[in-house]
Amino acid sequence: MKNTLFILTMLLFFSCTKDKDKTIADNEFYTCSMDPQVMEKKPGKCPICKMELTKVIIDKNQTQGFKLSKEQEQLANIQTMIVSESKLGKEKTVNGRLVINENKRFKISSRVGGRIEKLFMKNPGETVKLGMILYELYSEELMAAQKEYLLGVEKSNEPDYIQLTNGAKNKLLLWGMNESQIKALESRHEAQHTVAIYSQIAGVVTAVGVQEGDYVRDGEVVFEIADLSTLWVDAEIYPDEINDFNTNDPATIRINEFPGKTWNSRITFATPQLELQSKVNILRAEISNKEMILKPGMQASVLLKGNTRSTITVPMNAVLQDSKGATVWIKKKDNTYESRMIITGFQSTDRIEVRSGIEPGEEVVINGAYLLNSEYIFKRGASPMEGHDMSKM
Secondary structure (H helix, E strand, C coil): CHHHHHHHHHHHHHHHHHHHHCCCCCCEEEECCCCCCCEECCCCECCCCCCECEEEECCCCCCCEEECCHHHHHHCCCEEEECCEEEEEEEEEEEEEEEECHHHEEEEECCCCEEEEEECCCCCCCEECCCCEEEEEECHHHHHHHHHHHHHHHCCCCHHHHHHHHHHHHHHHHCCCCHHHHHHHHHHCCCCCEEEEECCCCEEEEEECCCCCCEECCCCEEEEEECCCEEEEEEEECHHHHHHCCCCCEEEEEECCCCCCEEEEEEEEECCCCCCCCCCEEEEEEEECCCCCCCCCCEEEEEEEEEEEEEEEEEHHHCEEECCEEEEEEECCCCEEEEEEEEEEEECCCEEEEEECCCCCCEEEEECHHHHHHHHHHHHCCCHHHHCCHHHC
16 A cells, blocks of 8 residues: 555656656747737737637748748638839829819909999899890990981981991990990981890809999999809819929819719819918819809819829738838748838829839739738747838838
């Protein structure tokens, strides 16, 4: 009995001594598949998600990347492309607003003094058609010019009155009457107390400067009318970006009220000064409004496209960015995947310029970069960015 107890005691002693002497190798770690940033030197549970930690062995001989089998590449849906130079231009989407084309805003002024007897347009926003009556004017000067013209017509056979007739007619045309009204005056042989003033343009009333019964002087503004068949789009851009775009660069315009519809235009003007309220510059484009569905004041988004140049570009999905910089994954000829730090430049809607870090002909991962990053951390226990030196870029 005593011998049996002695043997059991010795076995227990040697067993404990053996477990105590067991050590974990330097390249042996325990990490979590859900939280690969967790790296422990002993088994246990993840302090974040409470899952059991998984044992990993870090290959010290593989410092730049790791390999994947064909099956792993297919499961991870890893896709690559051969890097080459392509055309890329600066692109930026900015806020914009439709405004009246100032080149097609007109002021209708009285050409002769008189009293406004009747207004046919009384409110801003009313539509004016070409040849429509705008207002009727009583003017003693117009009355006298009509009588003078009728006298000249009556004595047209006498040479002394030819110059009088021509002078009177020119006055009537200058003061707002048209050829049809003058012919009607000849037919009636009687001067009219009020003369209708017709519009010589089509558009929309933007301002009414008088009321019925007001007396207007020669040159006083009666109406302001804007032709809305074309409009300006004023796009807001910050001062440090305005030099990226030039006059005649393309601009694609989308109006919030018409989703799915676009208008193609070009930059026609850049304001040299800042807008006081918003501290931005204005880039201007012009768009057609022949259907008259667009209104000044509508909000728009404007995609600006700068001059293109030949440069190395990759899809946006290929680039991983964090506070330390930007990286891509390069696939080597031996199927090794290597993380590479890059310096990026300007970008379009789906591509980004790579100014340094990769060369034409290299194979870059364009789908699955995030999975490769997680796999690297899982196997190596550190971010791929840890091995990069920004000073050498």
